[in-house]
Amino acid sequence: MRGVSVIGVGETQFGELWDKSFRELGIEAGLKAIQDAKIAAENVDALYVGNMSAGKFIDQEHVASLVADYAGLSDQHLPTIRVEGGGACGAIAIHQAAMSIASGVHDIVVVGGAEKMTDVGDLEAMQILSSTTDQEWESVFGATFAGLFAMMARRHMFEYGTTREQLASVAVKNHRHGALNPNAQFQREITMEMVLQAPMVAEPLGLFDCAPLSDGAAALVLCAAEKARKFTDAPVNLIGTGHASDVMAVHDRRDLTTIDATVIAGKRAFHAAKKTPNDVKVAEVHDNFTIGEILAVEDLRFVPKGKGGFATEDGETALNARISVNTSGGLKARGQPVGATGVAQAVEIVRQLRGEGGKRQVSGAELGLTHTLGGTGATAVVHLFARGD
Amino acid sequence: MTAGIVSYGGYVPRYRITPKEIGAVWGVDGEAMGKGLNIRSKSVPGPDEDVITMSVEAARSALRKAPHIDPKDVGAIYVGSESHPYAVKPTATIVAEAIEAAPILTAADFEFACKAGTAAIQTCMGLTMSDMYRYGMAIGADTSQGAPSDALEYSASAGAAAFVIGKDLAIATLNHTISYTTDTPDFWRREGQAYPSHGGRFTGEPAYFKHVLSCANLLFKRAGTRAEDYDFAVFHQPNGKFPVRAGKTLGFLDKQLETGLLVREIGNTYSAAIMVGLCAILDIAKPGQRIFAVAYGSGAGSDGFDITVTDGIDAIDRKAGRTMRAMVEDVKFLDYATYAKYRKKIRMKEG
Amino acid sequence: MAIPRFWREIPSRYNLIGSKCGNCGASDFPPRAVCPRCGRKSVGRMERLKLSGRGKVVSHTVIHDAPKNFDMMKPYVLAIVEMDEGLRVTSQIIDVEPGQVTIGMPVEVAFRKLGEEGEAGVIHYGYKFKPAL
Numbered sequence: 001m002r003g004v005s006v007i008g009v010g011e012t013q014f015g016e017l018w019d020k021s022f023r024e025l026g027i028e029a030g031l032k033a034i035q036d037a038k039i040a041a042e043n044v045d046a047l048y049v050g051n052m053s054a055g056k057f058i059d060q061e062h063v064a065s066l067v068a069d070y071a072g073l074s075d076q077h078l079p080t081i082r083v084e085g086g087g088a089c090g091a092i093a094i095h096q097a098a099m100s101i102a103s104g105v106h107d108i109v110v111v112g113g114a115e116k117m118t119d120v121g122d123l124e125a126m127q128i129l130s131s132t133t134d135q136e137w138e139s140v141f142g143a144t145f146a147g148l149f150a151m152m153a154r155r156h157m158f159e160y161g162t163t164r165e166q167l168a169s170v171a172v173k174n175h176r177h178g179a180l181n182p183n184a185q186f187q188r189e190i191t192m193e194m195v196l197q198a199p200m201v202a203e204p205l206g207l208f209d210c211a212p213l214s215d216g217a218a219a220l221v222l223c224a225a226e227k228a229r230k231f232t233d234a235p236v237n238l239i240g241t242g243h244a245s246d247v248m249a250v251h252d253r254r255d256l257t258t259i260d261a262t263v264i265a266g267k268r269a270f271h272a273a274k275k276t277p278n279d280v281k282v283a284e285v286h287d288n289f290t291i292g293e294i295l296a297v298e299d300l301r302f303v304p305k306g307k308g309g310f311a312t313e314d315g316e317t318a319l320n321a322r323i324s325v326n327t328s329g330g331l332k333a334r335g336q337p338v339g340a341t342g343v344a345q346a347v348e349i350v351r352q353l354r355g356e357g358g359k360r361q362v363s364g365a366e367l368g369l370t371h372t373l374g375g376t377g378a379t380a381v382v383h384l385f386a387r388g389d
Numbered sequence: 390m391t392a393g394i395v396s397y398g399g400y401v402p403r404y405r406i407t408p409k410e411i412g413a414v415w416g417v418d419g420e421a422m423g424k425g426l427n428i429r430s431k432s433v434p435g436p437d438e439d440v441i442t443m444s445v446e447a448a449r450s451a452l453r454k455a456p457h458i459d460p461k462d463v464g465a466i467y468v469g470s471e472s473h474p475y476a477v478k479p480t481a482t483i484v485a486e487a488i489e490a491a492p493i494l495t496a497a498d499f500e501f502a503c504k505a506g507t508a509a510i511q512t513c514m515g516l517t518m519s520d521m522y523r524y525g526m527a528i529g530a531d532t533s534q535g536a537p538s539d540a541l542e543y544s545a546s547a548g549a550a551a552f553v554i555g556k557d558l559a560i561a562t563l564n565h566t567i568s569y570t571t572d573t574p575d576f577w578r579r580e581g582q583a584y585p586s587h588g589g590r591f592t593g594e595p596a597y598f599k600h601v602l603s604c605a606n607l608l609f610k611r612a613g614t615r616a617e618d619y620d621f622a623v624f625h626q627p628n629g630k631f632p633v634r635a636g637k638t639l640g641f642l643d644k645q646l647e648t649g650l651l652v653r654e655i656g657n658t659y660s661a662a663i664m665v666g667l668c669a670i671l672d673i674a675k676p677g678q679r680i681f682a683v684a685y686g687s688g689a690g691s692d693g694f695d696i697t698v699t700d701g702i703d704a705i706d707r708k709a710g711r712t713m714r715a716m717v718e719d720v721k722f723l724d725y726a727t728y729a730k731y732r733k734k735i736r737m738k739e740g
Numbered sequence: 741m742a743i744p745r746f747w748r749e750i751p752s753r754y755n756l757i758g759s760k761c762g763n764c765g766a767s768d769f770p771p772r773a774v775c776p777r778c779g780r781k782s783v784g785r786m787e788r789l790k791l792s793g794r795g796k797v798v799s800h801t802v803i804h805d806a807p808k809n810f811d812m813m814k815p816y817v818l819a820i821v822e823m824d825e826g827l828r829v830t831s832q833i834i835d836v837e838p839g840q841v842t843i844g845m846p847v848e849v850a851f852r853k854l855g856e857e858g859e860a861g862v863i864h865y866g867y868k869f870k871p872a873l
Contacts, residue, residue, distance in 0.1 A: 123807065123808055126805065126807065127807050127808075130807070134830075136745075136749060136770070137770065137829070137830060138830050140746075140854055140855070140864070140866070141818070141830055141831040141832060141854060141866070141867075141868075142803065142806070142807075142810050142813070142816060142818055142831075142832050142854075143818055143830050144803055144805065144806065144807065144818075146803075146805065147801050147803045147818045148830075150801035151799040151800065151801050151818070151819070151820055152799070154799045154800060154801060154843075155798065155799040155843070158799070158843050199804065200802070200804045200815075201804055201805045202801045202802065202803050202804065202805065202818070203801050203802040203804070203838075204801075205801075249830065250820065250830065251820045251828035251829055251830045252828065256798065256799055256820070403835055435834070436812035436813055436853075437812075437813060437832075437834065437852040437853040437854075437868070438852065438853065439853060439863075441853075441863070441865065442851050442852050442853055442865065445851040445865075446850070446851055449851070474863055475863075483754075483865065486750055486751075486754055486755075487754045487755065487851055487865075489755060711873065730812065731812070
């Protein structure tokens with residue numbers, strides 16, 4: 001199987017983008033990536049699009065072909081694939097696209113992720129987000145997406161002594177990073193007090209423990225490693241991917257304080273890349289809720305189980321600390337247009353590895369990781385990227 | 390051989406509101422209203438409760454007390470109410486599924502204002518005495534509404550009671566039953582109307598008292614008894630005054646009336662009213678004790694029952710589930726705003 | 741929610757009907773046709789199991805931001821309950837002050853409204869939990 005490299009990246013602003021439609025966002029990110037890769041339309045062999053719920057948000061299915069059309073690629077008659085997997089769909093799309101290159105079927109593939117969440121009201125948007133939970137045995141009983149993560153947080157606090165302040169420190173850190181990211185939805189720092197005093201969403205999670213509803217898109221151009229140098233001097237290689245699923249309902253999980261899908265996806269990725277968690281200097285993990293990041297840094301084995309809150313509070317995961325987690329601002333501050341998340345995380349890692357991180361550059365970053373969850377943890381995808389030689 | 394009560398179970402929601410709290414909103418001395426009605430508080434159903442949920446809880450409570458009853462032997466279930474959640478689709482079918490009596494049984498819902506539950510008891514007596522079925526289940530349940538600021542708002546409340554009727558292993562025999570029924574428009578609700586209407590003072594003498602007293606006297610005659618032959622008496626209780634007045638007129642004493650008079654704490658549970666009173670009596674009655682019960686439903690009619698407790702009552706577990714007293718005393722008081730919200734008196738946005 | 745979708749689950753929603761594996765004895769809820777632990781060995785050997793309705797809280801939260809269907813109930817307690825049979829379910833805890841719910845608290849099943857398809861639609865019922873007597 002051939003190696004796969006990233007030769008181009010692109011992303012839109014993330015936020016409440018009233019003026020931009022779903023298709024405009026999709027093509028903006030895609031065209032930026034294509035320009036960044038310095039390729040032409042004719043070079044593209046396929047288009048993969050990660051999108052969770054265009055059908056519910058904007059009544060539109062079949063979005064991969066739509067995006068190809070509006071990007072001006074219709075004359076290429078590309079194979080287009082829309083990938084769904086809850087919040088992990090962008091990361092899964094990257095994996096699917098990479099496999100098509102690794103196997104020799106395609107040479108150059110554009111992977112995009114896009115979501116337009118603000119064309120419906122807030123309440124409806126939250127309900128659509130909840131559709132990735134178990135409808136029959138969780139939602140129908142009144143479980144909300146935040147409520148399910150809140151119960152994981154509560155149990156984590158019960159078993160390990162994690163505190164609300166430690167949860168809050170995730171949000172404070174990520175907003176500090178987001179303030180350095182011109183594409184982030186929130187570019188203002190927040191204080192611990194603001195987080196602790198925010199209205200409750202599902203106890204112990206308050207408004208600032210939760211990622212926002214967002215519009216946005218991101219894209220990568222993937223290329224067979226052996227051909228990457230034709231297009232760029234700074235290819236970034238996708239050196240390992242781990243993709244795992246787990247039981248749907250949180251109540252069926254083996255352990256409420258561990259997302260086994262992350263543990264297994266992480267192990268698979270590190271095994272494929274022949275690397276260890278200690279080798280990672282920069283990571284984008286799935287902080288849809290503050291507890292999400294705490295669980296992620298434990299389940300990816302950056303810190304021991306139960307120590308995620310303490311490590312964050314102690315600054316171990318801040319910009320240029322032992323490991324820089326969510327330099328983009330994470331889902332919390334950068335925003336979370338669901339389909340775009342996995343791809344946007346990759347865009348951030350690629351930029352870091354290229355040395356294009358600007359004010360939020362992680363010094364000496366050579367190995368970066370993305371971690372994306374689907375639903376409450378029924379899917380997890382981990383990608384490892386390394387600077388090409 | 391006559392039919393009897395094989396088991397019983399009651400249910401009252403835990404929320405309460407006082408007449409004082411209600412009166413304050415309407416510029417009325419609620420405390421005085423309460424004293425006038427002899428009601429200290431009334432029960433309020435929670436937002437996730439209705440006649441169906443309460444009927445199921447009462448039915449399950451009855452079965453929990455008497456685990457010898459196989460739900461599959463319940464051949465008929467009738468639920469009497471004036472606040473069924475569906476105008477068309479019987480409460481009884483959902484109860485049937487929820488106690489695993491389905492599918493081989495007959496079921497229907499009854500309506501006769503506050504005596505729909507006792508009408509169901511009489512029907513089940515007929516079915517089991519004629520050996521059509523081994524057991525019948527009669528339920529009275531209501532989440533009745535009083536129109537805002539109307540006198541009925543101080544008393545209309547929520548509750549349910551389920552009686553399993555049959556011949557074998559009866560804990561109390563239904564020695565006699567007799568009814569008195571006329572066309573009397575004292576209290577009614579037209580289809581589609583949110584709240585009932587009533588004839589004010591017309592609901593007293595020509596309605597409640599005429600039917601209750603007539604029925605009671607017919608029952609005394611049939612049973613060959615007088616008030617002093619009974620240990621307990623329970624009458625329909627739209628407030629805490631009428632049943633006491635009726636009882637006294639018939640020769641009953643306070644101590645006979647006391648146990649069944651739940652209206653003072655939980656209000657008028659309409660179709661469940663006399664039945665929850667009976668549950669409270671059965672919770673403490675001893676074998677051999679005798680009970681006089683006369684229900685009343687507007688429209689109008691009274692069903693009377695002469696009941697004797699048997700040894701069988703000691704064979705069931707009366708503490709399984711909760712006693713009526715425990716439920717009556719498990720309270721959370723609400724303010725009028727929360728009460729109005731729970732009772733859907735606030736107009737919400739459509740769509 | 742479509743009518744048949746809810747109707748189909750009535751035995752589980754009303755009566756906590758699950759399954760027990762005739763091969764290894766483990767219980768599942770909702771009922772399964774094949775035991776996830778035993779695979780093929782369990783085919784045709786799955787037995788009907790009615791849960792006792794008793795359990796204890798293993799985690800809980802109070803929902804403040806609720807979907808429209810649950811507007812009247814908020815804030816309400818959501819919990820994961822570990823049933824006596826060893827398996828876990830998710831539902832609301834009722835008849836208790838939100839601040840008084842604790843991990844380890846014993847609970848028992850109650851029958852309540854879960855929601856409805858609007859004022860004119862079908863009403864859905866099912867299990868919630870209240871503090872055990």
